[in-house]
Amino acid sequence: MSGIQKAKSEETQRRVLDAAIKAVEAGGLEAVNIRKIAAQAGYSVGSVYKHYADQDELLIAVNTVTLERIRTVMREAVTEIDDPLDQLKMLARSYLEYARNNRNLWTTLFVHRLPEGRPAPEAHIQGNIALLAFIAAPLHKLDPGFSEEELAARTRTCFAAVHGLVEISLEERFIGLSGELMDKELMFLVEQLAGV
Numbered sequence: 001m002s003g004i005q006k007a008k009s010e011e012t013q014r015r016v017l018d019a020a021i022k023a024v025e026a027g028g029l030e031a032v033n034i035r036k037i038a039a040q041a042g043y044s045v046g047s048v049y050k051h052y053a054d055q056d057e058l059l060i061a062v063n064t065v066t067l068e069r070i071r072t073v074m075r076e077a078v079t080e081i082d083d084p085l086d087q088l089k090m091l092a093r094s095y096l097e098y099a100r101n102n103r104n105l106w107t108t109l110f111v112h113r114l115p116e117g118r119p120a121p122e123a124h125i126q127g128n129i130a131l132l133a134f135i136a137a138p139l140h141k142l143d144p145g146f147s148e149e150e151l152a153a154r155t156r157t158c159f160a161a162v163h164g165l166v167e168i169s170l171e172e173r174f175i176g177l178s179g180e181l182m183d184k185e186l187m188f189l190v191e192q193l194a195g196v
Helices: 003-027 034-041 045-051 055-078 084-101 103-111 122-142 148-170 179-194
Strands: none
Touching: 003 034, 003 045, 003 055, 003 103, 034 045, 034 055, 055 084, 055 103, 055 122, 084 103, 084 122, 084 148, 084 179, 103 148, 122 148, 122 179, 148 179
């Protein structure tokens, strides 16, 4: 493939992905329709399928971008914080804020499932690992005695607990929290998980 062809191909792929991201932002998972996304991007359906084998592959690409955006928000939130407990609290707050401000992208990240037996692409797996690393680092500082296995388990537990509280509250379930109470209880949860 010549340099010009490669550049055109990359531009097509980028525009299709941008259109899919906009569709998810506007309408969630249900808004992802290859025909509509092709039209939005200004390409034929065939052009979309040259870059994304199917709707699942396109959604994984959208979700990978969402993971990158969450990591960026979390990284920026703790840039100037040295205390590990304060880092964990700020990570939880920034995660909540991202979810609040990007409900459809955030929900799609957790609702979309690949068909059984189809593995997630390596880039998507690495995106998840990198997200968990933000939590693992301050947890390790708080308890340097953790084995690698213990740290991995505690990291997943912390993420799952914070995620669950955020999800239930954003869905406005009966047991959900909001406003200052949500922030207070989120900080309480982080302290408990951190063993403070």
